[in-house]
Amino acid sequence: MNIHNQQLIALSDGLYLDAFVVDDRDEVIFISLWARDGEMQHLFAALTLPITQGGYREKRVRLPDGNLQTLNLNRVKDMKKITTRLPRFTPVGEWVHTWLILPELMKTPYGSHEGWILSQNLLNWDALWPVVKTLCHLPLLDEWKNELAVLLHHSVKHLDAFGVFAYQLTLEPELIEPIIADAVKSGSLPIQTQRRTSYVYKGDAL
Structure with missing residues (x-):
């Protein structure tokens, strides 16, 4: 039917x-x-x-x-x-x-670090990226997108579904902060000179 x-x-x-x-x-x-x-x-x-x-x-x-x-x-x-x-x-x-x-699922509560996406189409990291930036409490630069696809892969969970595709995104500060901080310090997430003074992590300039 x-x-x-x-x-x-x-x-x-x-x-x-x-x-x-x-x-x-x-x-x-x-x-x-x-x-x-x-x-x-x-x-x-x-x-x-x-x-x-x-x-x-x-x-x-x-x-x-x-x-x-x-x-x-x-x-x-x-x-x-x-x-x-x-x-x-x-x-x-x-x-x-x-x-x-x-x-x-209809509207992520303000200030939440967790969100859900329902879609009729399979979504890749590029499609999820705007939501990741919205949920993360740290400022994420667009030039970090590809690198963070690897570093934050654990933050995206594909939920069991039928008739739709469903994703749960969880960006808990205590887990995300050390990942971003280590990547910035190692240079794998580069920060342009003019932006360096504005990026703050736990009160310490990076």
Whole structure:
């Protein structure tokens, strides 16, 4: 089954998904769901009911490649719900499309050193670079981009996902500062003379 040429995966009878992202604990942080209104409301009810009363917090789905994926839905209460309805007359009837997404994925909190990117396309370091500069508390020069692709590779994590590509960027100051400082002192991250006096690391001019 396809809607707008996007393959759908059955989550349960009458309920489908076409994209999801999970973190390193298999917790769902984004999911795109399709169903008729009754099935969608049944899902939300099941996610709030105790397990003993027919509720659930976990689903296993089979991906197109044949692999099974566990989806833990424990964080649904923290997620923002965005819903739209398809036109009444479609090949599958009247359907509801719902996104559940953590608010942090929509807008990185000010001052945070952690951010997420969802994309329909695979992103390389060049595409991630503007976000890296925004998240890092130290000023990063554009001429450092290629060198930092190696030094900061551990700061970018590819999250398990289907239907989208997902990235988690974490630039913790206590980890980033010594990496940048050592690279500047060794000369692998060059600083032009006119910029030297303005680059400050922990209060000491480099």
